[in-house]
Amino acid sequence: MIDFELWDTLLRQYVDQQGRVDYLAWKTEQPQVLADWLSSLKQLHLESNSTPLEELALWVNLYNAFTISTILERYPIKSIRPKILGVPNWLGFLWFFQRRVYEVFGRRYSLAQIENQILRDKLQEPRIHFSIVCASVGCPLLRAGAYFPEQVVEQLNEDARRFINNPEKVRYDSLSKTLYCSKIFKWYRQDFLKVAPSIPEYIRSYLEKDLPLTAATSISYLYYDWNLNQRIS
Structure with missing residues (x-):
């Protein structure tokens, strides 16, 4: 399994308890750390004997890490939904989710693939909708820490309660x-x-x-x- 300690450390450093990310400080202080870590995962092999909980923690972490990495590349931006002359650019918005540019385990994925084909269809876990974050205010609050297989059920329940009681x-x-x-x-x-x-x-x-x-x-x-x-x- 992937070691998520670095991702956990970055989240604890730059995400507050309201799920807000200090992108400016992150990009100023450690602009390449997350991108370099994600790049190191490209040629790793996905273990065929992974448990559902291991896969759940793995793909929720990767979804959020890929999203934050993309925002850091483009920061400063106001929204993941771009506008042209004040009108939402829905093609650009869909491109954010549909482009297959995230490479891991020797394959390229889009955020939509990770969400729909793996987390929803394969793992059948509705609580991921309170855990995967598309970097917008309307999303669930980003957890200030990584997901770990031995804790992921408790973490998803916490995320659901935090979202629904907000x-x-x-x-x-x-x-x-x-x-x-x-x-x-x-x-x-x-x-x-x-x-x-x-x-x-x-x-x-x-x-x-x-x-x-x-x-x-x-x-x-x-x-x-x-x-x-x-x-x-």
Whole structure:
């Protein structure tokens, strides 16, 4: 397995508890460390006897590391969703996720491949939607540390609880009896419905307070903020 201690150290140094990244300090102080580490992984071999937990930790770490490395290359930027004359450039946005430029284990991957073909289809883990981070404010909070196989189940549960109990991502209006939640629950609805009867009931299972959420609860989706998840020093 890959040694993630360096990645863990970088995250602890440059990510705060709100999941914001100090890209300026990272790029100023250690501009090549992450890129060089990722480059060293290109010719490693993926172990055929890896356990599902080892694969889960591996690919969540790689997804986030590849994303942060790309942001560091381009920084300063305001968002991963570029604009042309004030209009969102959706082709450029899709290119960010679809380009196969991330080389590991002798193959090239895109972020979309890692997310959809490995983490979603192969490993069947809906909690990755609270753990993989596309570097935007609307994403889950980036964990200030790496994922490790012996801890990854607990870490994913922590991520789910942190996301669902964050009023910026999920909140309930008792007057209108409406559940307001992140569009992540809309985009990946089918993943959550594999393990729960409905989106409100999935959310309720992670809430710290008991709310009257049922399959019949009305849902409204919150604005998704594509601005960069950066920390301003």
